[in-house]
Amino acid sequence: MNYWLFKSEPSTWSWDQQLAKGEEGEEWDGVRNYQARNHMRDMKIGDRGFFYHSQTEKAIVGTVEVCAEAHPDSTTDDERWECVDIKAIESLKTPVTLEMVKADERLSEMVLVKNSRLSVQPVTEAEWKIIRKIGGI
DNA sequence: GCCAACGTTGGC
DNA sequence: GCCAACGTTGGC
Secondary structure, eight states: OOEEEEEEOTTTSOHHHHHHHGGGOEEOOOOOOHHHHHHHHTOOTTOEEEEEETTTTOEEEEEEEEEEEEEEOTTOSOTTOEEEEEEEEEEEEEEEEHHHHHHOGGGTTOHHHHOTTOSEEEEOHHHHHHHHHHHTO
């Protein structure tokens, strides 16, 4: 099992909208970056991930599960772009802000800190556990 | 709203 | 194949 982090601007696609989709899940479309796409190609059904709000909130707010492996992105005819489907699992009791991540030296190697622009990133098992704990789940 | 960092594009 | 120019993202 691998762990990931999905970044979204709340004004484009928010955690509330993801939660509302429930078990059905939603296509993580619109990614136009090779690194991010390659990460999605590596995902397997059942992999877990964090849902991160960029811009206004800058916090990890929930956890998701991959429920469909990489397939063509329905928002473009360009066959280079693929995406996975994810469904919401649970909300963190306490959102883990970027500030909190930066303040914790165990999380200093996170891609979130090192390459803030990458929208789909890998998370290590250690990071996964630490953030869940801080988040209260 | 600004700007730094980064990725992509296109001319040579 | 290099690199300058440009566009986009996201933190501040």
